[in-house]
Amino acid sequence: MLYLDHAATTPMRPEAREAMAPYLDADFGNPSGLHAPSRRAKDAIESARERLAALLGAAHPLDVVFTGGGTESDNLGLAGPCLAGSGRGGVVISAVEHEAVIETARFLGRLGCPVRVVPVDRFGRATPGDVAAAVDESTRVVSVMAANNETGVIQPVAEIAAAAREANPAVLVHTDAVQAMVSLPVNLGLLGVDLLTVASHKVGGPKGVGALVMRPGIELEPVIHGGGQELGRRSGTHDVAGIVGMVAAAEAAVFDRDRFGRDVGEARSRFEAKLTAAVPDVVFTIGAGADRLVQHSHFRVPGISAETLLIRLDGAGVAASAGSACQSGALEMSHVLAAMDLPAEEAAECVRITFGWTTSPHDGDSAAAAVATVVGDLR
Amino acid sequence: MRILVAMSGGVDSSVAAATMVERGHEVIGVTLKQWSGPDGRLPTAGCCTVADAEDARRVAAKLGIPYYVLDYRDRFAESVVAHFTSEYLAGRTPNPCIECNRRVRFGALLSRAAELGCDRLATGHHARVDHDGTRYRLLVGRDRDKDQSYVLHMLGQGELASILLPIGEMTKTEVRAEAARLGLRTATKADSQDLCFVAGDYREFLRERLPQAARPGPIVDATGTVVGSHRGTADFTIGQRKGLGVSFGEPRYVVGVDAATSTVTIGRREELAVEACLVTGVSFISGGAPEEGAEVAVKIRYRSAAVAATLWTENGGRRVRFSEAQLAVSPGQAAVFYRGDEVLGGGTIEEAA
Numbered sequence: 165m166l167y168l169d170h171a172a173t174t175p176m177r178p179e180a181r182e183a184m185a186p187y188l189d190a191d192f193g194n195p196s197g198l199h200a201p202s203r204r205a206k207d208a209i210e211s212a213r214e215r216l217a218a219l220l221g222a223a224h225p226l227d228v229v230f231t232g233g234g235t236e237s238d239n240l241g242l243a244g245p246c247l248a249g250s251g252r253g254g255v256v257i258s259a260v261e262h263e264a265v266i267e268t269a270r271f272l273g274r275l276g277c278p279v280r281v282v283p284v285d286r287f288g289r290a291t292p293g294d295v296a297a298a299v300d301e302s303t304r305v306v307s308v309m310a311a312n313n314e315t316g317v318i319q320p321v322a323e324i325a326a327a328a329r330e331a332n333p334a335v336l337v338h339t340d341a342v343q344a345m346v347s348l349p350v351n352l353g354l355l356g357v358d359l360l361t362v363a364s365h366k367v368g369g370p371k372g373v374g375a376l377v378m379r380p381g382i383e384l385e386p387v388i389h390g391g392g393q394e395l396g397r398r399s400g401t402h403d404v405a406g407i408v409g410m411v412a413a414a415e416a417a418v419f420d421r422d423r424f425g426r427d428v429g430e431a432r433s434r435f436e437a438k439l440t441a442a443v444p445d446v447v448f449t450i451g452a453g454a455d456r457l458v459q460h461s462h463f464r465v466p467g468i469s470a471e472t473l474l475i476r477l478d479g480a481g482v483a484a485s486a487g488s489a490c491q492s493g494a495l496e497m498s499h500v501l502a503a504m505d506l507p508a509e510e511a512a513e514c515v516r517i518t519f520g521w522t523t524s525p526h527d528g529d530s531a532a533a534a535v536a537t538v539v540g541d542l543r
Numbered sequence: 544m545r546i547l548v549a550m551s552g553g554v555d556s557s558v559a560a561a562t563m564v565e566r567g568h569e570v571i572g573v574t575l576k577q578w579s580g581p582d583g584r585l586p587t588a589g590c591c592t593v594a595d596a597e598d599a600r601r602v603a604a605k606l607g608i609p610y611y612v613l614d615y616r617d618r619f620a621e622s623v624v625a626h627f628t629s630e631y632l633a634g635r636t637p638n639p640c641i642e643c644n645r646r647v648r649f650g651a652l653l654s655r656a657a658e659l660g661c662d663r664l665a666t667g668h669h670a671r672v673d674h675d676g677t678r679y680r681l682l683v684g685r686d687r688d689k690d691q692s693y694v695l696h697m698l699g700q701g702e703l704a705s706i707l708l709p710i711g712e713m714t715k716t717e718v719r720a721e722a723a724r725l726g727l728r729t730a731t732k733a734d735s736q737d738l739c740f741v742a743g744d745y746r747e748f749l750r751e752r753l754p755q756a757a758r759p760g761p762i763v764d765a766t767g768t769v770v771g772s773h774r775g776t777a778d779f780t781i782g783q784r785k786g787l788g789v790s791f792g793e794p795r796y797v798v799g800v801d802a803a804t805s806t807v808t809i810g811r812r813e814e815l816a817v818e819a820c821l822v823t824g825v826s827f828i829s830g831g832a833p834e835e836g837a838e839v840a841v842k843i844r845y846r847s848a849a850v851a852a853t854l855w856t857e858n859g860g861r862r863v864r865f866s867e868a869q870l871a872v873s874p875g876q877a878a879v880f881y882r883g884d885e886v887l888g889g890g891t892i893e894e895a896a
Contacts, residue, residue, distance in 0.1 A: 494576040494612035
């Protein structure tokens, strides 16, 4: 099997599995108790918190909130500040955000928060000027993703954050760095943001865990209510093994980043060069036109639907995807590609290949050969 | 062979897939997403529901075959829903199952099967295909009560050569027993409704989709005299007797529905009865037409018994002369010609007279 869908999820790193093992076994305690098993569990998550804070540039470990994943972190990152103090703060988002951000913004809109959606250029990037123009005194949170999950295009987040603050110094800037963290240096300072979403399983940790990392002093209205864990910002018994696994994976990913960039970069270069040679009319959506994540290749073969191509690849043991699938697994018109003004017929041909930490440079050759074979069969 | 199986999430197509697997074929299961709710997601009631797709997915998993949901919403909206509404507005009683089979299942999906490297498309229809040495023939399903050959009458030799209908050899009871034996979770699932996309309520669908069908208007008799009023043609269908809101000494029936003018015409039973009808868009499965005056059995509605008739060429179509006058022959419905168990072909009823 050739796995080319690492942006959907990636195999667990051995460091994560090892770190988790004790908490799936002997150290099973609930961290919110007073006895020794609880203390051991509590110690594990607080140690993980310190390490993630250091990794992502949080000033204090308590500026890290553990959540149930990237989607929940996005929900908390937007709704938390906007609804804090029974407020109805406004949000400004880009048109190509993940559904976790878009649907949260829509929800906030229903609650009476002003919502503005900023358009993007043909590569899917929001400009600092457009974002600043959308910000006014009602704006509480600006959310622009670090890199897009479908195309891999990198947003100028630091410039956008600066421009947004110029328009209103009180705004908080949130970024969803779920995809970017795999291959780019990600921290609060580098990106110039106030709130940062990360997810465990995209970097080789277990599924169902994430974090929202913040600058100090940000008041959040919780989106999950209950026993008051995470200083009341996120109730619910901690997934101790999950948290420990996420942080071990994140550290391993950062440690492995240079090697990752080289191998994955080589795999993608070979893939794109060989596919172009075999299928000269292939169109790469971003290509050299804009900065993109090293692991993403987003392309279409004119006249061949993504559905057909992906099913044929699956039959040949190659796992790839289109950016957007609905609940049933049917491919949907991507809001990202629509925002980039891609015609619907072209969007329905777009396929996403994403390499990951288990990819070898040779996988790029195999991927190109697999796609070329299917295209050859169909033509 | 590699077989693509259209799986609706119902028991028939579940067992069709299972049968293909048991015969040793390489099988791929697909569900067509034909329809979605206003938010673009799969609806929660009616056909194409999330639950139906999940049922199909679980059956595919149990059978160990790959399974995909394919997006045919645009195709379905263009070729089935649009046809349904425009035909209705033209005063006809359309049969969307036939358009769906023609344009979507045995049209677009059949081409897709080839693209996916499949040799055949299998479905869970209750009908049979055989080959008599020269030609493919379409036969009624073993289970007469569940026979679906009516909605397949427009298929030709090309389609019949490319499809498999494994359920046609089984009764519904046998299909359910087979599903139960295999432990498929669809074994006891209720049969799906005809007119799947209107989610069970044809009238509600028309009222929502076609403002013309929800407009009040007159009820007239054959002479054009207004004898009452109604709150929308959506509530009426040809042959209907109840709910007319008018009373005479003897029963009255709907004999015409014209959404364009919001007019419902009623008449006595004898006004509903016709000796013949004109059928257009006729195709014959063998590729050749039967002799003039051929004696056949004709089905003029999906769920009604076939009646004896003769076929006569007229204006490129066929004049169907019934041996006994028929009630409620509705333009827009298919007339399907049978000889014994064999489907000869059929077309669309153009006018009843």
